[in-house]
Amino acid sequence: MELEVKTLDGGAAGSITVSDEIFGLEPRADLIHRVVRWQLAKRQAGTHKTLGRSEVTGSTKKIVRQKGSGGARHGNKKAPQFRGGGRAFGPVVRDHGHDLPKKVRALGLKHVLSAKAKTASLIVVEDVKAAEAKTKAVKDRLLKGGLTNALIIDGAELDRNFQLASRNIPNVDLLPVQGINVYDIMRANTLVLTKAAVSALEERFK
Template sequence: MELEVKTLDGSAAGSITVSDEIFGLEPRTDLIHRVVRWQLAKRQAGTHKAKGRSEVSGTTKKFVRQKGSGGARHGNRKAPQFRGGGKAFGPVVRDHGHDLPKKVRALGLAHALSTKAKAGSLIIVEDAKAGEAKTKALKEKFGKLGLQSALIIDGSELDANFALAARNIPAVDVLPVQGINVYDILRRNTLVLTKAAVSAIEERFK
């Protein structure tokens, strides 16, 4: 598959041939959904906690006699039905993450990239560099490219000025190629890859 390469100013800068096995697949939403669920589950803190009846402070003394009171039989005040008692089946600290095979994760990434390519929401730029860390100047360049909601993926190292200038623009994320992931690709309307990022992605899938 051949894609047009642009500069940050919006002018043409030749073309690049990309792998059909990464950017030319017929997107499978079931694979993408599995990877997104895995990512979001892994991201959950799982630090929510409620005290059970064995953890709340209180006496275990039998407070009413077994028979003759006309009420129910109770052993102690820490039972869930009493005020100040423990929570029945409350949340506990746990890990929400689950396993997902590496091959499925890799395939999910390829299908996410193919989704953007098929929708025409993939832009290849020559590089992502800025002469100075000026948000206003970078925003003007993004306007020429038609970027409003975008994920920009550069090579292994980000240009410091570009990253500083972009971080204050709403709905624009900048990541090194190591940080590329399915969820971030899908949450922005446009995916912008530098030529260095394309090379690194294709090398990763070999």
């Protein structure tokens, strides 16, 4: 499969042959959905907590006598139905993450890359470098290339100037290739891969 290579501001810079096993698959929404769900569950904090009946402050004295009052047989004021009582079956601190096989995660990444390639939302660029760390200059280059909402994936090492200049641009994210993930790719309208990132991905899935 052959893709056109562009410069960051939209100019032509040749072409590149990429693997059909990574960029040419028929996208499967079910695999992509499973990986996104796994990612979001894994990053959920799970620190929500309410006080149960045994944890709230209150007297354990029996409210009324056991029989003869015409009321229910309550043991103390900490029961859930009373104001200030403990919460019944409230949330507890826990890990929301669940297991997902490595093969499914790898397939999900391949299928989301193929989905971007199929919808022409994937752009391959020569490199992403900036002569100086100036946000305006980088933003102008991205606007020329029509990149207003994009995820840019570079090689293992990011260009320091480009990293500093791009981090304050809304809807533009920059990641090294080892940080590539399905959720961030799905969030962005356009996926921008450098030639170094393409080489690293093909090496990873070899």
